[in-house]
Amino acid sequence: MNKKQSGSVLCFGELLFRVSQDAGGNWLKENCVPFYIGGAELNVATALALWDVPSKYITALPENGMSAQIRSFLEAKKINVSDTYYHGNRVGLYYLTSGADLKHDALIYDRAGSAFAELKTGMIDWDKVLEGVNWFHFSAICPAINQNIADVCEEALIAASEKNITISLDLNYRSRLWQYGKSPVEVMPRLAKYCTLIMGNVWAAENMLGIPVDTDLHTIGEKANYLKAALKTSKHIIEHYPKCTTVANTFRFDADSGINYYTALYANKEFYSTVDHSAKQIANKVGSGDCFMAGLIYGFYNGLSPERTLNFATLAAFDKLFIKGDTTTSTAKEIKNITIK
Numbered sequence: 001m002n003k004k005q006s007g008s009v010l011c012f013g014e015l016l017f018r019v020s021q022d023a024g025g026n027w028l029k030e031n032c033v034p035f036y037i038g039g040a041e042l043n044v045a046t047a048l049a050l051w052d053v054p055s056k057y058i059t060a061l062p063e064n065g066m067s068a069q070i071r072s073f074l075e076a077k078k079i080n081v082s083d084t085y086y087h088g089n090r091v092g093l094y095y096l097t098s099g100a101d102l103k104h105d106a107l108i109y110d111r112a113g114s115a116f117a118e119l120k121t122g123m124i125d126w127d128k129v130l131e132g133v134n135w136f137h138f139s140a141i142c143p144a145i146n147q148n149i150a151d152v153c154e155e156a157l158i159a160a161s162e163k164n165i166t167i168s169l170d171l172n173y174r175s176r177l178w179q180y181g182k183s184p185v186e187v188m189p190r191l192a193k194y195c196t197l198i199m200g201n202v203w204a205a206e207n208m209l210g211i212p213v214d215t216d217l218h219t220i221g222e223k224a225n226y227l228k229a230a231l232k233t234s235k236h237i238i239e240h241y242p243k244c245t246t247v248a249n250t251f252r253f254d255a256d257s258g259i260n261y262y263t264a265l266y267a268n269k270e271f272y273s274t275v276d277h278s279a280k281q282i283a284n285k286v287g288s289g290d291c292f293m294a295g296l297i298y299g300f301y302n303g304l305s306p307e308r309t310l311n312f313a314t315l316a317a318f319d320k321l322f323i324k325g326d327t328t329t330s331t332a333k334e335i336k337n338i339t340i341k
Contacts, residue, residue, distance in 0.1 A: 004301070004302055004303030005134050005135065005166075005300075005301045005302075005303070006134065007054065007132055007133055007134030007135070008054040008055065008056040008080065008132055008133045008134070008135075009045070009048055009053055009054065009055055009056065009133070009134075009135040009136075009137060009297055009301065010056040010057070010058065010129070010130065010133045010135065010136050010137070011041040011042065011044050011045040011048075011055070011056070011057050011058075011137045011138070012041060012057075012058050012059070012136070012137070012138045012142070012153075012156060013039055013040055013041025013042065013059060013116075013138060013139060013141065013142055014039050014041075014059060014060075014092050014111070014114065014116035014117070014141070014142070014145070015037070015038075015039045015042050015059045015061065015070065015091060015092075015116070016037075016038055016039040016042075016091070016092050016093055016094060016111070017035065017036070017037060017091060017092070017093035017094075018035070018036040018037075018038055018093065018094055018095075018096055018286070018326060019033055019034075019035055019093060019094070019095045019096070020033065020034040020035070020036065020095075020096055020097070020098045021033050021034075021095065021097060021098065022097070022098050023097050023098065023106070034098065034324075036286075036325050036326045037070070037073070037326070038286070038287065038325075038326025038327060039059070039326075040139045040141050040170065040172055040289075040290050041057065041059075041137060041138060041139055041142075041290075042057055042059070042074075042326075042327075043287045043290035043291070043294070043326050043327045044137055044170075044290050044293050044294045044297070045057040045079050046074075046077055046079065046327040046328075047290070047291055047294035047295075047298075047316070047327060047328050048294050048297060048298060049077050049078040049079045050077070050078075050328065050329075050330075050331060050332075051294070051298050051331065051332040052332070053297070053298055053301055053302075054080075055078065055079050055080065056079070056080040056081075056083070056133065057074065057079050057080070057081050058081075058083045058084065058085070058124070058129055059081075059084060059085070059116055060084070060085040060086070060087060060088065060114075060115040060116040060118070060119050061084055061085075061086055061088075061091060061115050061116075062086065062087070062088050062089050062090060062091065062115050063086035063087070066091075067084075067086065067091075070091075071084065083124075083128070083129045085115075085119065085123060085124055086115075087115055087118070087123075088113075088114065088115030088116075088118050089113070089115070090113060090114050090115065091114060091115065092109075092110065092111035092114035092116060092117065093110050093111070094107065094108060094109045094110060094111065095107070095108040095110070096108075096286065107176065109176055109177065111145065111177075116145070116149070117145050117146060117149065118148075119148065119149060119152050120148050120151075120152065121148070121151050121152055121155045122155075123152075124152070124155075124156070126155065126156050126159035126160075127159060130159055130160060130163055130165065133160075133163075133165055134165055134166060135165065135166045135167075135168065135297060135301065136156065136157075136160040136165050136166070136167045136168070137167075137168045137169075137170075137293070137297065138153060138156070138168075138169060138170075139169065139170040139171075139172045139293075140169065140170065140171050140172050140173065140174075140184065140188060140200075140204075140208055141172045141174055141177065143187050143188065143191060144174055144177035144178050144184070145177060145180075146180045147180055147182065150182075150187050150191070153191055154190065154191060157191060157194040157195075158194070160194070161194050161243075166196045166197070166300075167194055167195045167196050167197070167243075168195065168196065168197040168198075168199065168293065168296070168297060169191070169192060169195040169197070169198050169199070170199050170200065170289065170290070170293045171188070171198065171199065171200030171201075171204040171205060171208050171209075172200070172204070172289070173200075173203070173204045173207050173208060184207055184208040185207070185208060185209065185210045188208040188209055189209055189210070192208075192209060192237075192241050192244070193241050193243065194243060195241065195243060195244055196243060196244060196245055196246065197244070197245070197246045197247075197248070197296065197297075197300070198237055198241070198244055198246075198247050198248075199247070199248040199249075199250075199292070199293050199296060200248075200249065200250075201230075201249050201250055201251065202217075202226075202229045202230055202233045202249060205233045205236075205237065206233075209237065211233050211236050211237070213229060213233070214229065217229055223251075223262070223276070226251055227264055227271075227273050230249040230251075230264045230266075230273075231264070231266060231271050233247070233249070234247035234249065234264075234266035234271070235266065238266070245267065245268075246265065246266065246267040246300075246306070247265070247266045247267075248263065248264070248265045248266075248292075248296055248310070248313075249263060249264045249265075250263045250289060250292055250317070251263065251264075252288070257280065258278060258279050258280035258281065259278065259279050259282055259321065260276055260277070260278045261276070261277045261278070261314075261317070261318050261321075262274045262275065262276050262277060262314070263292065263310060263313070263314045263317070264310075265296075265306055265307075265309070265310040267306040268306065270306065272306055272307050272310050274310060274311060274314045277314065277315075277318040279318075279321065279322075282321040282322055283321065283322050283323060283324050284320075284321065284322075284323065284324050284325070285321065286325075286326050287320055287325070287326040287327055287328070288317045288318075288320045288321050289317065290326075290327075291313075291316045291317045291319075291320040291327075291328050292313045292314065292316065292317035293313075294313075294316065294328075295309070295312050295313025295314070295315075295316040295317065295335075296309060296310075296313045298312065298313070298316075298332065299312050299313060312332075312335060312336065315335050315336075315338045316328060316330070316335045318338075319334075319335060319338060
């Protein structure tokens with residue numbers, strides 16, 4: 001992936017509305033609550049479009065006036081949404097208390113029966129959708145919704161593989177979504193086998209691909225041990241998923257003293273890691289991982305070296321922690337000019 005690419009990057013996933021009420025309940029008194037448009041894959045597509053990478057996004061929406069407004073909004077951001085599949089009656093949403101983490105109890109999903117959740121194989125003409133595409137991206141959030149969506153993901157991956165399209169996977173683990181009788185390890189290995197680039201962390205790889213992590217890793221709590229675990233997991237993925245050439249890991253630790261963030265990348269049998277990025281206060285945790293994924297795609301799409309790609313992606317992700325909303329508003333030039341103190 002060291003050669004500059006052409007063609008579009010296609011992101012596939014569910015467009016979501018996020019309602020971000022405050023923890024104290026003032027939103028009820030004021031009849032006002034912050035509201036954002038996003039979704040993991042849309043966040044990636046938005047960042048790439050902002051960074052001048054040809055960006056295409058496919059999702060499912062009901063055919064109504066609100067969807068028409070959404071389409072115009074995304075097109076204004078230079079995202080190609082011409083292959084949106086229209087059917088069904090609603091858009092999925094979730095509630096997340098302001099300042100909270102997606103992994104905590106402040107998260108409530110309301111996605112059942114959405115247009116995206118009701119997709120089935122055979123609905124999307126993937127040969128048509130993949131025309132002019134050289135990179136396909138999705139996340140583990142999609143197959144977590146239900147078996148039909150997992151099957152649609154596999155349908156898309158088979159079509160993309162037949163066209164020799166680069167495929168990236170974000171191992172987003174959302175335990176509350178895996179509620180249809182299948183565990184992630186029963187579903188994700190079947191999809192991961194098509195992927196060129198896999199991103200996540202060692203615990204996501206354990207939950208989704210069954211790659212064990214030492215139980216005392218957190219007890220030791222040292223960066224050298226975390227990176228050693230990342231290298232071990234990365235080598236395991238490369239060995240067991242022959243189409244995968246690159247594995248990325250993120251580490252974000254929250255404490256009373258603030259946030260500490262660093263990342264690692266295994267590519268071409270070389271292991272890279274970044275310096276620590278720390279902050280006492282941040283604005284928002286949502287979308288940082290998506291920004292990191294977008295940064296990886298941006299770097300490899302533009303033919304940057306693995307090291308430069310990792311550094312750009314890490315700066316983009318860290319910068320996103322200080323931006324409200326689900327997507328970054330920083331240009332590629334602004335990210336490259338960030339100085340970590």
